[in-house]
Amino acid sequence: xxxxxxxxxxxxxxxxxxxxxxxxxxxxxxxxxxxxxxxxxxxxxxxxxxxxxxxxxxxxxxxxxxxxxxxxxxxxxxxxxxxxxxxxxxxxxxxxxxxxx
Numbered sequence: 543x544x545x546x547x548x549x550x551x552x553x554x555x556x557x558x559x560x561x562x563x564x565x566x567x568x569x570x571x572x573x574x575x576x577x578x579x580x581x582x583x584x585x586x587x588x589x590x591x592x593x594x595x596x597x598x599x600x601x602x603x604x605x606x607x608x609x610x611x612x613x614x615x616x617x618x619x620x621x622x623x624x625x626x627x628x629x630x631x632x633x634x635x636x637x638x639x640x641x642x643x
Contacts, residue, residue: 543570543596543611550604557602564602565642571596571611576618590615593630597638612637 545568547553557566573594593616598609614630 543598544606544609545570545598545600547600547604550600554600554602554604565607566600566602567638568598568600569595570598589618591618591620593626593634595634595638597641599638599641607643608641610641 554566558564571594574591575594576589576591578589592613594611594613596609596611599607601607612634614633616626616629620626620629
């Protein structure tokens with residue numbers, strides 16, 4: 543799931559000039575899926591759902607610093623987007639931030 547940049551020198555030079563940052567995070571895939579393998583109570587349909595974000599981190603010279611995925615889980619009875627984002631996204635962002643030098 544690595545981000546492929548076809549003209550890295552031009553892209554990163556332009557991004558660096560525009561934002562004055564030397565690290566760039568590309569989100570290459572975002573998934574929300576039901577994890578039936580970790581079913582907590584099949585009779586009551588209680589199971590975990592998973593949020594997964596694949597990412598690649600480049601520096602301003604176009605060198606890949608890191609690339610991986612971050613996951614977080616939320617319960618099957620949670621259907622409010624703002625609650626899911628509030629519960630899961632800080633954990634996902636924290637993992638990605640931990641991959642920064």
